[in-house]
Amino acid sequence: MNAQPQLPPAVENYLRTFFLERTQPLLLSFDPHWNLRDVQGDAALFGIDAEAADGGVRELQDLFIGLSLDNDQDLPFVELSSGRSAHVHLIADTDGFHLLLLDAEDSRSRLRAQQQLGNEAVLAGQAKSKAISRLREIRSELERQRATLEEANALKNALIATLSHEFRTPLTSIFGYLHLLDRRGSDGAHAVQALSAIRRNATYLFTLAENLLEYGRGESGALLCGAAVDLRALARDIDEMIRPLAEDKGLHFSVQVAVDDPAPALFDEVRLRQIVINLLSNAVRYTAKGGIGATLAWRDGHLHVEVRDTGIGISPEFQASVFKPFNRGGQSGSKGAGLGLSIVRRLVEQMHGTMTLESQPACGTRFLIDLPPLERIAVIAEGRGHSALWVKDRYVLVVDDDPDIAHLLEALLLDLGFRVLIATDAAGALAEPRRQAPDVLLIDVEMPGLSGNAAVYQLRSHGYRGRIVTLSATSTVEARDASLRAGADHYLTKPLNVEQFVSVMQRVTQSD
Amino acid sequence: MSAPAFKVCMLGDFGVGKTSLVARFVRSTFAPKYLTTVGVKVDSKEVLSAQGTPIKFVLWDIAGRSTLDALGANYLRGASALLLVADGTREQSLSVALNLLMQSRAVLPDAVIALAVNKLDLVERWEVAPTTLAELRRSLPVFETSALSGDGVEGAFAAIAAGLSP
Numbered sequence: 001m002n003a004q005p006q007l008p009p010a011v012e013n014y015l016r017t018f019f020l021e022r023t024q025p026l027l028l029s030f031d032p033h034w035n036l037r038d039v040q041g042d043a044a045l046f047g048i049d050a051e052a053a054d055g056g057v058r059e060l061q062d063l064f065i066g067l068s069l070d071n072d073q074d075l076p077f078v079e080l081s082s083g084r085s086a087h088v089h090l091i092a093d094t095d096g097f098h099l100l101l102l103d104a105e106d107s108r109s110r111l112r113a114q115q116q117l118g119n120e121a122v123l124a125g126q127a128k129s130k131a132i133s134r135l136r137e138i139r140s141e142l143e144r145q146r147a148t149l150e151e152a153n154a155l156k157n158a159l160i161a162t163l164s165h166e167f168r169t170p171l172t173s174i175f176g177y178l179h180l181l182d183r184r185g186s187d188g189a190h191a192v193q194a195l196s197a198i199r200r201n202a203t204y205l206f207t208l209a210e211n212l213l214e215y216g217r218g219e220s221g222a223l224l225c226g227a228a229v230d231l232r233a234l235a236r237d238i239d240e241m242i243r244p245l246a247e248d249k250g251l252h253f254s255v256q257v258a259v260d261d262p263a264p265a266l267f268d269e270v271r272l273r274q275i276v277i278n279l280l281s282n283a284v285r286y287t288a289k290g291g292i293g294a295t296l297a298w299r300d301g302h303l304h305v306e307v308r309d310t311g312i313g314i315s316p317e318f319q320a321s322v323f324k325p326f327n328r329g330g331q332s333g334s335k336g337a338g339l340g341l342s343i344v345r346r347l348v349e350q351m352h353g354t355m356t357l358e359s360q361p362a363c364g365t366r367f368l369i370d371l372p373p374l375e376r377i378a379v380i381a382e383g384r385g386h387s388a389l390w391v392k393d394r395y396v397l398v399v400d401d402d403p404d405i406a407h408l409l410e411a412l413l414l415d416l417g418f419r420v421l422i423a424t425d426a427a428g429a430l431a432e433p434r435r436q437a438p439d440v441l442l443i444d445v446e447m448p449g450l451s452g453n454a455a456v457y458q459l460r461s462h463g464y465r466g467r468i469v470t471l472s473a474t475s476t477v478e479a480r481d482a483s484l485r486a487g488a489d490h491y492l493t494k495p496l497n498v499e500q501f502v503s504v505m506q507r508v509t510q511s512d
Numbered sequence: 513m514s515a516p517a518f519k520v521c522m523l524g525d526f527g528v529g530k531t532s533l534v535a536r537f538v539r540s541t542f543a544p545k546y547l548t549t550v551g552v553k554v555d556s557k558e559v560l561s562a563q564g565t566p567i568k569f570v571l572w573d574i575a576g577r578s579t580l581d582a583l584g585a586n587y588l589r590g591a592s593a594l595l596l597v598a599d600g601t602r603e604q605s606l607s608v609a610l611n612l613l614m615q616s617r618a619v620l621p622d623a624v625i626a627l628a629v630n631k632l633d634l635v636e637r638w639e640v641a642p643t644t645l646a647e648l649r650r651s652l653p654v655f656e657t658s659a660l661s662g663d664g665v666e667g668a669f670a671a672i673a674a675g676l677s678p
């Protein structure tokens with residue numbers, strides 16, 4: 001069979017007409033220097049002005065930049081400046097070359113419609129996959145939150161049930177003994193016993209109330225407030241509070257203090273007192289005979305706290321669980337809300353200390369706590385603008401288009417002892433780190449033009465390794481996640497919670 | 513005397529914003545509706561070279577593709593520079609751009625190369641991590657761009673101009 005069919009003249013003529021009508025060929029003949037020598041066809045159809053000085057072929061000339069004019073070339077589907085699509089062929093000749101333009105507008109339109117559908121289907125498929133993946137994440141997050149809420153609800157119910165009992169018991173005792181004092185008067189042995197019982201129960205209520213407040217602060221706790229602690233005075237206070245409770249039960253009691261380090265002991269006294277009182281209250285509660293004691297030793301820049309008793313002890317299998325809230329470690333005859341040890345552990349962790357527990361059932365328990373001193377920190381929320389050691393020589397770049405917010409942030413940061421520079425747009429955020437990289441970048445997310453997140457992304461992709469805190473008026477999880485994904489270390493929402501702000505600035509500067 | 517002309521090809525997966533980047537750069541316009549490119553569209557713009565002399569960019573906006581077939585390679589011939597384009601919201605498009613870069617090296621071993629990661633205005637939805645771009649910057653110039661806002665667009669083309677010698 002012949003590859004080139006011998007067609008009847010009538011068919012050949014038909015095909016020629018058909019092809020010419022379909023493609024509207026335009027033939028432009030040039031010498032080797034792009035001088036137009038001849039035009040065959042409708043140049044205007046392709047938007048080419050053959051009467052122009054350069055023959056209107058500059059655009060076509062651009063198509064062959066870097067290519068040899070001595071070889072045939074074929075460029076399908078070229079969109080010309082007129083918007084029309086053409087197949088452009090360069091045909092080399094002995095004394096120049098020809099450009100043959102074949103109209104491709106119809107076939108381009110058909111192809112485009114097909115490709116558009118195909119591409120949009122692929123893009124929609126990708127978007128759908130992402131959406132499904134996101135929905136799965138949301139579902140998983142909702143299930144996690146539901147589990148957390150159920151756990152929180154169970155804890156709340158346990159707390160209410162426990163508190164109901166824990167408050168009523170000492171209050172019943174206090175009211176009962178007050179009634180007796182009313183009836184029998186305040187003299188005599190019965191009055192001493194009544195006052196002792198009232199003191200014991202009031203002390204218990206005090207500890208319970210303190211623990212509840214601490215528990216309510218959550219895992220993050222409040223800011224620690226460092227100051228020089230007079231350990232001897234603290235020991236006297238604790239002795240006055242605990243000794244009557246211990247002696248009521250016939251227990252020996254002692255508090256010892258050793259100050260071997262001349263440097264001031266910088267601690268959060270309220271939290272420190274809470275730790276020791278909780279441990280001693282527990283010791284009194286679970287000790288029936290023998291004694292209890294505490295030692296506070298300020299030595300080698302660390303505070304060593306020891307609280308010991310000869311009580312019922314804690315079985316090894318319960319020693320881990322006693323630090324969980326509402327858990328009394330399986331101690332027989334246990335009393336109390338089960339909050340004390342969980343709060344002690346939380347406070348010790350907040351103070352970057354360590355705690356060990358040694359205990360043997362029926363022999364007693366010993367808690368050993370080691371606390372490093374706190375540095376003085378500024379608590380600007382309370383209006384005290386002390387310079388803090390953790391901000392020494394730290395430089396913060398604040399980027400916010402709202403000058404009021406920018407200057408508020410500047411004032412807060414200056415109070416904390418930072419050096420501060422302000423930029424009013426994202427361009428400033430991108431330019432300044434290249435001049436002098438800030439230790440911390442504090443940047444608003446919603447800014448006109450380039451967003452804060454985009455600036456953060458670009459800084460990270462250029463290798464900026466400093467800390468970044470973003471500020472936003474949007475408090476959704478999605479907005480927070482997007483900002484963190486862009487490269488921020490922390491995400492704060494407006495209106496600004498000053499204590500949280502200080503805490504975050506402390507964390508970002510201490511984590512370097 | 514007319515400015516020396518350089519063929520610059522836009523190369524990347526479909527839907528990454530090649531046509532939009534050219535429209536932003538050449539005409540300062542942006543069309544929000546996606547319209548697929550068939551074949552190639554050629555535009556031109558005069559810019560300044562690193563030496564401060566005018567040069568002409570002849571921009572070849574080539575239809576999006578994930579691999580370089582014979583037709584795509586044909587469009588690339590004679591190009592002095594490639595602007596690879598990826599979509600930050602589609603991580604896969606970055607792999608495509610890098611794959612196209614490797615394939616195009618066979619046709620254009622000495623072309624000036626830059627990478628534009630487009631759709632910076634949608635940075636909240638980006639799948640490409642900043643550390644990935646930080647790593648890529650060690651081997652080629654990378655620009656985060658937004659054809660919608662214009663951010664980074666001039667910078668990407670300026671980097672190409674800086675690499676071309678009149």
